[in-house]
Amino acid sequence: MKYMLMVLGNQADYDAMGGKGSAGNPAWSEADVKAMFDHMNALNDDLAESGEWVDGQGLTEPRRTRLVSAGADGSPxxxxxxxxxxxxxxxxxxxxxxxxxxxxxxxxxxxxxxxxPEGAPNYPVVVRPVDEGAGTEM
Known part of the structure; x- marks a missing residue:
């Protein structure tokens, strides 16, 4: 069965990883960022080796997000x-x-x-089944 595992964050987290801390989000050092990437890369490698990997990606910071709707004429x-x-x-x-x-x-x-880093937020990971057809249940 396929599941989507989602990691959450916010703009302040991305800023902190870039070295710009704020209240509740201490600045990350280069060593902190490296430790995070090493951990995630090891997890990715293990999932690929076990055959459980389907896809995975880190996403860009929230400030680069855009919302798209359709105008009356259907244009974006x-x-x-x-x-x-x-x-x-x-x-x-x-x-x-x-x-x-x-x-x-x-x-x-x-x-x-x-x-x-000490004092940085550590959000829970959201686990959600992928709907592979009608009647899929957890």
């Missing part, structure tokens, strides 16, 4: 996003193909164990 209407009241956005994800939810949860726990 583009605006900045996400909205200011958005607390967290999708920062990255994996699609894994595993035997069951328990295995997806194990992988999510490993992703959550990624090292972060």
């Amino acid at each position: 209407v583009v605006s900045d996003g996400p909205y200011g009241e958005t607390k967290e956005v999708l920062a990255g994800y994996w699609i894994v193909d595993v035997a069951d939810f328990s295995r997806a949860a194990e992988i999510a726990a490993r992703a959550h164990a990624c090292p972060v």
